[in-house]
Amino acid sequence: MNGSVLVARDLRKRFGANVAVDGVSFEIAAGETYGLLGPNGAGKTTTVSMVCGLMERDAGEVIVAGEPMGTGRPAAKRGIGLVPQEVALYPDLTARENLRFFGRLYGIGRSELGRRTDAVLELVGLADRASERVDTYSGGMKRRLNIAVGLLHAPKLLVLDEPTVGVDPQSRNAILEQVATLASEGMSVLYTTHYMEEAERLCDRVGIIDSGRIVAEGTRRELVAQVGHHDRIEITAGGHLDRLVTAAKELPGVSDASEVDGGVHLIAAEGRGLLPKLFELAERHGAEISSVDVVEPDLEAVFLHLTGKALRD
Numbered sequence: 001m002n003g004s005v006l007v008a009r010d011l012r013k014r015f016g017a018n019v020a021v022d023g024v025s026f027e028i029a030a031g032e033t034y035g036l037l038g039p040n041g042a043g044k045t046t047t048v049s050m051v052c053g054l055m056e057r058d059a060g061e062v063i064v065a066g067e068p069m070g071t072g073r074p075a076a077k078r079g080i081g082l083v084p085q086e087v088a089l090y091p092d093l094t095a096r097e098n099l100r101f102f103g104r105l106y107g108i109g110r111s112e113l114g115r116r117t118d119a120v121l122e123l124v125g126l127a128d129r130a131s132e133r134v135d136t137y138s139g140g141m142k143r144r145l146n147i148a149v150g151l152l153h154a155p156k157l158l159v160l161d162e163p164t165v166g167v168d169p170q171s172r173n174a175i176l177e178q179v180a181t182l183a184s185e186g187m188s189v190l191y192t193t194h195y196m197e198e199a200e201r202l203c204d205r206v207g208i209i210d211s212g213r214i215v216a217e218g219t220r221r222e223l224v225a226q227v228g229h230h231d232r233i234e235i236t237a238g239g240h241l242d243r244l245v246t247a248a249k250e251l252p253g254v255s256d257a258s259e260v261d262g263g264v265h266l267i268a269a270e271g272r273g274l275l276p277k278l279f280e281l282a283e284r285h286g287a288e289i290s291s292v293d294v295v296e297p298d299l300e301a302v303f304l305h306l307t308g309k310a311l312r313d
Contacts, residue, residue, distance in 0.1 A: 003030050004063075005079075005157050005188040006051065011060035013046050020046040022212040024060075028157065033179070033189040035203035037196065037299060039311055043212040044192040045085060048161045051190065052082050065156040078106075081155035085162045087142045088149070091135035095126055095145050098134060099152055106153040120148040124178055140171020147178060158182065159190045164198065176201060196299045196311055208303055215306045224297045230255060231271030232301040235278065236263040236291040243285035244278075251277060260310045267305055 006028040013021040021043045028034045036044045049055035051062055053069045053076060062069035067076035089098050096117060103113040121127045124144040134142060143163055150158055160179065164172040179202055183189055193199055199206050200220055207217045216223055237244065241259045248257040253269040264287075268274055271294040282289045295301075303311045 004028060005030050005032075005065055006034075006190065007061070007063040008047075008051055009061045011047060011050050011062070012058045013043075013050060013055070014058055020212055021050070021057075024207075024209070024212070024214055026207050026214065026217065028188050028190060030188055031183070031186045032204045033183045033191060033202055035199040035206040036190070036192040036209050037194070037199040037203075037206050037303070037311075038209035039194050042194075042209045044194075044209060045161055046212075047209070048082075048159055048190070048192060052080050052159060053077050054082075078153065079156040081150035081153065081158045083143075083146050083150040083158070083160045083163055085165065087139075087146055089134050089142060089145060092133060094131050094133055095121065095137075095148075096130040098145065099148060102149050103152050108153060116152055116154070120151045123151065123181075124148045125174060138168070138171065140167040140174065143167055143171065143175060144178070147175070151182075157188045157190060161192050162194070163191075164193070164195070194311065196303075199299055206299065208299070208306065210303070210307045216302065220299065223299060223302045227267060227297045227301050227305045228255075228269075230267050230269050230297055230301070232295050232297065232304070233266040233268060233271045233274065233278070234263065234293045234295065235266070235282075235289055237282065237287050237289045238262075239282075239288045240286040244282055244287040247281045247285055248278065251281075256305055256308065258304065258308055258310070265304055265310055267301060 004027045009025050011021050011024040024047050038044055050057040053071050053073055056071055064076045065079040067079060069076040099117045100113060121130050124147055126145060164175050179189060191202055205219055206223060207214045216226060241264055245257045245259050245264055248254055248266055251274060254266055256267040258265055275292060279289060300311050
């Protein structure tokens with residue numbers, strides 16, 4: 001991909017007998033928002049740690065804005081603004097004091113630092129709370145200040161690792177709006193999440209990652225096309241779900257069926273037309289259905305189709 005801000009090739013990382021990342025490759029173009037979508041434990045944070053030069057990789061290559069990345073490569077690291085999964089702030093300092101501290105670490109001059117501090121505080125909606133200590137902030141406010149720190153040195157690539165985990169819905173929406181605004185202004189973004197709706201809302205392209213491998217990559221339209229014009233049928237049920245899954249797989253039009261926590265998920269053509277037969281099968285095989293939802297194909301359906309399990313398993 002011409003003009004790539006990030007190139008990651010064949011990244012590999014093992015922890016003892018556990019292969020955390022197994023040949024991950026992707027690129028991010030200038031101005032593109034790229035999502036790594038996968039469940040907890042899929043290898044997203046390990047991949048980000050190698051991309052940002054925080055962790056030695058066993059194999060592979062990372063290039064950021066033309067600079068080779070490694071744990072001892074400050075020139076490449078300056079091209080990245082990292083917003084880690086855990087909040088990385090000093091709670092006994094104010095928001096402005098935190099930004100000044102990190103700005104000095106970046107080597108930003110005093111007058112420039114003041115200007116940038118004001119700009120990022122305004123961007124994340126904390127200008128009116130800048131003089132308050134971080135330990136008085138809500139979880140969502142801390143997350144937004146974390147984003148401000150990542151933007152302070154005007155990086156080529158902003159990396160956000162699960163930035164909305166554990167925040168309230170209002171703060172989550174504010175964070176998503178901020179990321180969308182940055183993307184609209186030309187910022188390149190690497191965004192990891194296990195929330196399908198975030199990936200669909202924000203990302204130009206998505207890499208679906210599972211068990212340390214990228215199993216599919218593309219735009220939402222390209223990924224959904226892999227499932228075809230099928231519906232996802234989500235059944236909440238109890239009883240003998242394994243028997244229902246086995247029987248459902250034999251129905252005409254059903255391309256996949258799997259047991260999930262508290263129910264069964266299916267991929268099928270003309271999902272609504274199958275409902276009477278599914279209720280009949282459930283009664284016959286000792287499964288008790290309490291609710292059914294039929295939804296159009298989305299990234300959750302793609303993940304289920306590719307891996308045989310639900311995204312949040």
